[in-house]
Amino acid sequence: MEAIFEPRSVAVYGASRDERKLGHxxxxxxxxxxxxxxxxxxxxxxxxxxxxxxxxxxxEPVDLALVSVPAAAAQAAVADAARAGCRAAIVLxxxxxxxxxxxxxxxxxxxxxxxxxxxxxxxxxxxxVVSRHGDGWLNGSYFWRLPExxxxxxxxxxxxxxxxGWSPAISWGPRExxxxxxxxxxxxxxxxxxxxxxxxxxxxxxxxLSVGNCADVTESDALEWLAGxxxxxxxxxxxxAFQDGRxxxxxxxxxxxxxxxxxxxxxxxGARAAASHTGSLAGRHGAARAAFARAGVVEADTADDFFxxxxxxxxxxxxxxxxxxxxxxxxxxVLAADAAERLGLRLPPPGPATVRLVRExxxxxxxxxxxxxxxxxxxxxxxxxxxxxxxxxxAFDGVLVVNCGLDVPEFGRGVAAAARRTGKPVAAFVLxxxxxxxxxxxxxxxxxxxxxxxAAAYAAVATR
Amino acid sequence: MEAIFEPRSVAVYGASRDERKLGHxxxxxxxxxxxxxxxxxxxxxxxxxxxxxxxxxxxEPVDLALVSVPAAAAQAAVADAARAGCRAAIVLxxxxxxxxxxxxxxxxxxxxxxxxxxxxxxxxxxxxVVSRHGDGWLNGSYFWRLPExxxxxxxxxxxxxxxxGWSPAISWGPRExxxxxxxxxxxxxxxxxxxxxxxxxxxxxxxxLSVGNCADVTESDALEWLAGxxxxxxxxxxxxAFQDGRxxxxxxxxxxxxxxxxxxxxxxxGARAAASHTGSLAGRHGAARAAFARAGVVEADTADDFFxxxxxxxxxxxxxxxxxxxxxxxxxxVLAADAAERLGLRLPPPGPATVRLVRExxxxxxxxxxxxxxxxxxxxxxxxxxxxxxxxxxAFDGVLVVNCGLDVPEFGRGVAAAARRTGKPVAAFVLxxxxxxxxxxxxxxxxxxxxxxxAAAYAAVATR
Numbered sequence: 001m002e003a004i005f006e007p008r009s010v011a012v013y014g015a016s017r018d019e020r021k022l023g024h025x026x027x028x029x030x031x032x033x034x035x036x037x038x039x040x041x042x043x044x045x046x047x048x049x050x051x052x053x054x055x056x057x058x059x060e061p062v063d064l065a066l067v068s069v070p071a072a073a074a075q076a077a078v079a080d081a082a083r084a085g086c087r088a089a090i091v092l093x094x095x096x097x098x099x100x101x102x103x104x105x106x107x108x109x110x111x112x113x114x115x116x117x118x119x120x121x122x123x124x125x126x127x128x129v130v131s132r133h134g135d136g137w138l139n140g141s142y143f144w145r146l147p148e149x150x151x152x153x154x155x156x157x158x159x160x161x162x163x164x165g166w167s168p169a170i171s172w173g174p175r176e177x178x179x180x181x182x183x184x185x186x187x188x189x190x191x192x193x194x195x196x197x198x199x200x201x202x203x204x205x206x207x208x209l210s211v212g213n214c215a216d217v218t219e220s221d222a223l224e225w226l227a228g229x230x231x232x233x234x235x236x237x238x239x240x241a242f243q244d245g246r247x248x249x250x251x252x253x254x255x256x257x258x259x260x261x262x263x264x265x266x267x268x269x270g271a272r273a274a275a276s277h278t279g280s281l282a283g284r285h286g287a288a289r290a291a292f293a294r295a296g297v298v299e300a301d302t303a304d305d306f307f308x309x310x311x312x313x314x315x316x317x318x319x320x321x322x323x324x325x326x327x328x329x330x331x332x333x334v335l336a337a338d339a340a341e342r343l344g345l346r347l348p349p350p351g352p353a354t355v356r357l358v359r360e361x362x363x364x365x366x367x368x369x370x371x372x373x374x375x376x377x378x379x380x381x382x383x384x385x386x387x388x389x390x391x392x393x394x395a396f397d398g399v400l401v402v403n404c405g406l407d408v409p410e411f412g413r414g415v416a417a418a419a420r421r422t423g424k425p426v427a428a429f430v431l432x433x434x435x436x437x438x439x440x441x442x443x444x445x446x447x448x449x450x451x452x453x454x455a456a457a458y459a460a461v462a463t464r
Numbered sequence: 465m466e467a468i469f470e471p472r473s474v475a476v477y478g479a480s481r482d483e484r485k486l487g488h489x490x491x492x493x494x495x496x497x498x499x500x501x502x503x504x505x506x507x508x509x510x511x512x513x514x515x516x517x518x519x520x521x522x523x524e525p526v527d528l529a530l531v532s533v534p535a536a537a538a539q540a541a542v543a544d545a546a547r548a549g550c551r552a553a554i555v556l557x558x559x560x561x562x563x564x565x566x567x568x569x570x571x572x573x574x575x576x577x578x579x580x581x582x583x584x585x586x587x588x589x590x591x592x593v594v595s596r597h598g599d600g601w602l603n604g605s606y607f608w609r610l611p612e613x614x615x616x617x618x619x620x621x622x623x624x625x626x627x628x629g630w631s632p633a634i635s636w637g638p639r640e641x642x643x644x645x646x647x648x649x650x651x652x653x654x655x656x657x658x659x660x661x662x663x664x665x666x667x668x669x670x671x672x673l674s675v676g677n678c679a680d681v682t683e684s685d686a687l688e689w690l691a692g693x694x695x696x697x698x699x700x701x702x703x704x705a706f707q708d709g710r711x712x713x714x715x716x717x718x719x720x721x722x723x724x725x726x727x728x729x730x731x732x733x734g735a736r737a738a739a740s741h742t743g744s745l746a747g748r749h750g751a752a753r754a755a756f757a758r759a760g761v762v763e764a765d766t767a768d769d770f771f772x773x774x775x776x777x778x779x780x781x782x783x784x785x786x787x788x789x790x791x792x793x794x795x796x797x798v799l800a801a802d803a804a805e806r807l808g809l810r811l812p813p814p815g816p817a818t819v820r821l822v823r824e825x826x827x828x829x830x831x832x833x834x835x836x837x838x839x840x841x842x843x844x845x846x847x848x849x850x851x852x853x854x855x856x857x858x859a860f861d862g863v864l865v866v867n868c869g870l871d872v873p874e875f876g877r878g879v880a881a882a883a884r885r886t887g888k889p890v891a892a893f894v895l896x897x898x899x900x901x902x903x904x905x906x907x908x909x910x911x912x913x914x915x916x917x918x919a920a921a922y923a924a925v926a927t928r
Contacts, residue, residue, distance in 0.1 A: 098829055187794050187796070188795070190796060193796060240795065269789070269835065304768075330653060332657060334729050338730050341731035365563045365589075404653040404656040404657060405653065405656040450767045452766040452768065
């Protein structure tokens, strides 16, 4: 598995000089992503591709062979990589098990070939690997046609359209972002969603592996390796059908890092669409759900929930379920409170000291319950002490912050200072308040896209 | 009610020369929003405010009096407006019924004063009104402190941070955007969310009314008027507690336009927070939900759902529940299919003619079920005929489109042409595909933020 995520040398089978070919895109991604190791282009028809000398077959082994040739030619490429003594191969082509019995047989031959040579095999029918490598990235992945890259978004929450910056070169450096979020996905396209959300939210990405049809390497193999990976802090998995549900649950149980799962194909049509991945747990998701809960896996219901949970778990400590909703915006805060209760969080009333201080600092029409609504008419200098009182209140394990349109820096500073001092987790929904948002961002506080999603983000870090 | 939404003349009580005062912000909003009618500043202590002559009391009536004075001074201002013969007044100040019994008594006196003079009263404790007026806007609303305006977003779906462009002047022209979406809100802050989402999604706004404590004008009054309003195509309501649930349901039943409701305060903490608005339906939302369903009201569970539904209903015709998921992105399309089934949509298989054409045009590993996955390897010229076949298929009332990362214009053009030709509704989730997105936007096809939200948007226009 180390050869997949941390190879020192890579070969690209199918490296092409034709820009329209996927093998060209893949080689360009590998060579421009910042990968510092050795790269070999394998192409029997060319002496050189993208400035690299090309060979017709591998002469000495590499750690990782990326196989980007049509399905019919994949077997020869895998055989060549196995013969040369490569440690792992990723087969990116489609047209195997997902097309039916004949394809499945070819897929099994690929896995057998690799297995006999002691080589791990990822895929086929996948998008490859993206992995931190020193100061850069190994971008061993491709999309059919690359969209136009645009400048990097300077602001995480409401970004400009960033189109395809993740490829050919990942558009952010390894030291820019915190987080260490890794994704294992049975869908390649879901990887595109992951990179788009990572950019939009400012998540630090550690590893991405598209496992496709899982002929050899499964989601459980990847999870087991990532559990011990120093670059990974949180693991996300997009799964259409588990290859071995029991093994996965056992791996998740052993993993000391937060694990978030999005299971697709729970409906009849969805299961039909995911039919090429018929795993043991598919079709009886009730049992899986209970097993996940026992193993401490955070299960997301939607893609938004999934990315919200990854963002929260990358940024916040785990804490209890008693939460304060702290706001100057009545209606949106009520939405946050509703959502928090729906998600099993508790909203106890504040203690008497907090109530006294809110009454002292905020206008008479402020609400000192929970939600605690300081109102926009609270004098700016009143915010830091009132906010500090809420964070200090032993009734609360953490805080949900909601602010629509009151761009008073003291509000953001009060939240940031109290969060730092108390170490209590805080998730926020803010709108039209650039100064407040800058204070929250500097303190690493996740800002979500709606009041309900701020509540869901908190729920992801809440312990029982 | 016409005097509230379509006044020809407006007075601003509390118009102040002090930029930090809300009365200053309000008068600036009214005078710079593009309102073409007469504006009178009422301020006993100044001869002129913002270049307008100020009067100590109204000398002749206006259609609408905007009252922006502290709670203690509101009664005198309302009495003055009533004496002068104004048709309606909006009291924006806080500090009334939401603070307890004493405040409720003052609120009732305001309503009685207005009632005796035959004047309608909106609020108190509200954010005012925003309404189309000729080529401009009446922006009779305020926020405590205005955020910095930034340039208008040229692209609806993934916009740059636009901060507060809606105020002091609404940042888009009345003819730029289709839609005619109107919002009635018991929360002022939720109005900020509405304008932010309208900008982000490119929704055309017709009217916004913040009804606050509903001392006289209620959400039902507003709904009844908007039902007959030529500028309004879709009505959204944010409600914490219904003033008269039966009347609201009856009004919704009579309204021929789509009505979307977001009910806040359904949880215990939320209901506590909304306690100043104790309406008859609060606390027994199960009954309300059933009544809404019978009246054809679309009930949203979250703010995201609410805005998704408004966007879909503003853009798409109503149609049946049988939907095709059309994609080149397997995993995200399975999420759309799962969500569609959860929401009660049906995903029948395509007819034999469609299957035949997909088999002909797309690669062998394409999926001709539902989802219909043409795969990124489908030749560009294959998209328009394959897409046309899906739209023409009588099995489908409408289509969900999912495309992550394949920016082939033929795909977008195929969808736009087939949607125009067949008139079937289509909602999309697309990612990193600017050319495709431009084709969809030009055809007025709503693009949502996730596969599940595209499904939810379709569900909002689906009839039983």
